[in-house]
Amino acid sequence: MNKQQPPKQAPAAKAPEVLQAERLDFVDLVPDDRPRAQPMRGFDPIYTDIVDYIIRCTHKIWDERDVGLIYTHYTHDCVVYGATGTIYTREQVVQDTIQRMFMLPERRGMATQVIWRGNEDDGFYTSHLVTGSGRHTQPGVYGKPTGRNFVARTIADCMVFENKIYREWLVVDSMAQIKQIGLDPQDYAENLAQGYFDKGLLSIDIGENGRLSGQYPPEAKPDLEIAHNDLEEQVLIWLNDIHNRRMFGKINEVYAPTVQYHGPLMKELYGQAAVIHQTVGFYASIPDGHFMPQHICSVPCDEGGHKVAIRWVVEGHHLGWGILEDLGAPTGKRVQVMGMTHLHIRDGRIVDEWVNYDEMSILMQIKLAQMADRPSAVLPEA
Structure with a gap:
């Protein structure tokens, strides 16, 4: 006598994964x-x-x-x-x-x-x-x-x-x-700064930034507390080496030879040399700039590898000529740059980098500081 077979169960539906924007309409x-x-x-x-x-x-x-x-x-x-x-x-x-x-x-x-x-x-x-x-x-x-x-x-x-x-x-x-x-970027930045100046919000230089402590060299190791996994720790180490230790040659190690760079002003550049030039050029404009990551997170990517997002701030002074050409001749004024970077890392190397910061905000800060220098400028009472 044949035993009655239990009815077959339909396979459990696979739970949908969190969406990724890159390849979907x-x-x-x-x-x-x-x-x-x-x-x-x-x-x-x-x-x-x-x-x-x-x-x-x-x-x-x-x-x-x-x-x-x-x-x-x-x-x-x-x-x-x-x-x-x-x-x-x-x-x-x-x-x-x-x-x-x-x-x-x-x-x-x-x-x-x-x-x-x-x-x-x-x-x-x-x-x-x-x-x-x-x-x-x-x-x-x-x-x-x-x-x-x-x-x-x-x-x-x-x-x-x-x-x-x-x-x-x-x-x-x-x-x-x-x-x-x-x-005209100069006129627009002047008008933008004037609005802050009229409210008494003057830009005041508060001294040196945190990249160097007295006569000591930059810290060799970054603060890794904001990282959530090994990949994020590795990215923070890379960024500290490149941005704070000024080891720009590190870019040849951690970026793929075919890397694509998507930068401010809608720059679309290719190769390690382009990334090096953009990075050197940024710090040529702000030679004492201190790179400070504020947040980092990462997700696996359908295209392979992982995507990593870093929110960061650079503090320093406008002391040189560089890729921030609209700033003009060095003014010595203190600036703060808020920026964000997205990286696509595959097989241990960066294959795409999206960097976003607003040069207009830097120019506005310089204009505001120059307004504060004018003899007619009145500092707000304490």
């Missing part, structure tokens, strides 16, 4: 019927994972014009750190969004990649690289419309908890936009 990044790919307590049901969240809500706010979503996607006291200023409330975010949306109504921000870490209990951190294109057709902070097109990169780092962004760092390459739409 937009409609696949904002799916209608995709199940949740990770626990997201407190997030709106429409979001399937943290990458879907950051791409979809950005699109809905900026491209679908649902600006009111900011009230449910930002906390009331969110802080947005920009290269040329800081916003301290949600209402300021709403007002700034409306102004920029009106000035550049044809702008579209396309997600290039999202690098992230976190979970529903601790919150999420995302680093969102966007390539924005559009046309300057309306009046606003850029002045009278020129009708010219532009393409510029933006990186936004966000801290998110239960559907709301409570802290954001935003680096927009506004110098690329200014130049492409035909404005």
